[in-house]
Amino acid sequence: MDDKLKVLSKIARILNSRSITWAVGASLLLYFKNSTDHFNDIDIMVSENDIEKAKEILLKVGELMPQSPNKQYKTRHFLEFVIDGVDVDVMAGFVIVKDGIDYECPFSQDQIAESIQVNGEDIPLQNLKDWRRYYELMGRASKVKMIDRKD
Numbered sequence: 001m002d003d004k005l006k007v008l009s010k011i012a013r014i015l016n017s018r019s020i021t022w023a024v025g026a027s028l029l030l031y032f033k034n035s036t037d038h039f040n041d042i043d044i045m046v047s048e049n050d051i052e053k054a055k056e057i058l059l060k061v062g063e064l065m066p067q068s069p070n071k072q073y074k075t076r077h078f079l080e081f082v083i084d085g086v087d088v089d090v091m092a093g094f095v096i097v098k099d100g101i102d103y104e105c106p107f108s109q110d111q112i113a114e115s116i117q118v119n120g121e122d123i124p125l126q127n128l129k130d131w132r133r134y135y136e137l138m139g140r141a142s143k144v145k146m147i148d149r150k151d
Contacts, residue, residue, distance in 0.1 A: 001038070003084070003085065003086060004039070004041075004042060004086050005118050005119065006084070006119065007042065007083050007084050007086040007088065008024070008028070008042055008118055008121075008123065009118045009119035009120070009121040009123075010061065010083070010084070011042070011044070011058070011061075011083065011088065012118065012121035012122060012123050013121050014057050014058070014061065015054060015057065016121065016122055018053060018057060020046060020047070020050040020053060020054050020057075021046065021047035021049070021050050021107075021108070021109050022044055022045065022046045022047070022050070022054065022107075022124060023044070023045050023107065023111065023112050023124040023125055023126040024042070024043065024044060024045075024123055024124065024125050024126065025043045025044070025045045025091075025107075025126045025130075025131055025134075026039075026043035026089075026131065027039040027040065027041075027043065027143075028041075028042055028043055029043075029125055029126055029128065029131055030128075030131070030143065030146055030147070032116060032123075032125055033125070033128055033147075035128075035146040035147055035149065036146055040087070041086065041087035041088065041089060042086060042087070042088045042089070043089045043091070044088065044089065044090045044091070045091055045092070045094065045107035045111075045126055046077075046090055046091065046092045046107065047092065047107055047108060047109070048076065048077065048092045048093045048106060048107075050092075051077045051079075051090075051092035051093075054090060054092075055077075055079055055090070058079070058081055058083070058088070058090065061083055061084075062081040062082055062083030062084070062088065063081060063082050063083075064079060064080070064081055065080040065081065065082060067080070068080070071097065072096065072097055072098075072138065073094075073095060073096060073097060074095040074097055074102055075091050075092075075093055075094050075095050076092060076093030076095065077090075077091065077092040077093055078090075078091050079091075091107075092106075092107065093106055094106065094107065094134070096134060096137045096138055098137050098138075098139070103137050105130070105133075105134055105137075107126070111126050111127050111130055112124045112125065112126065112127070113125055113126065113127040113128065128147055131143075131147065132144055132147045132148070135147070
């Protein structure tokens with residue numbers, strides 16, 4: 001767990017220094033909100049305006065992995081990195097497909113609910129209500145229940 005949080009703080013230092021609009025989402029967000037006690041990777045949401053700059057920066061500290069498309073998503077920018085042995089997913093223009101309908105879930109500054117400190121770095125957290133909606137659209141009932149138990 002500590003190795004993942006160390007990588008997160010490294011990413012935060014880099015993205016924050018370049019004024020990139022970003023936030024933690026998915027299971028790492030649930031971890032920080034005490035809805036779960038573990039997470040497998042780091043999921044970061046980035047503003048579409050900043051995705052190219054974020055990609056350029058992260059390429060300097062990690063390896064970009066080949067894309068593995070999933071029909072449930074039409075996300076415009078989905079980048080999978082490995083940084084210091086940790087899987088890091090970076091998304092911009094998040095789109096979830098449910099019942100043949102595309103649900104636009106773009107990330108913006110106003111979706112940052114709060115920030116926390118990890119190893120002295122500011123970590124913005126996306127609004128948990130947004131992720132409850134995303135998980136519901138994805139059919140991830142167990143994640144919805146995790147969030148609902150905290151409310």
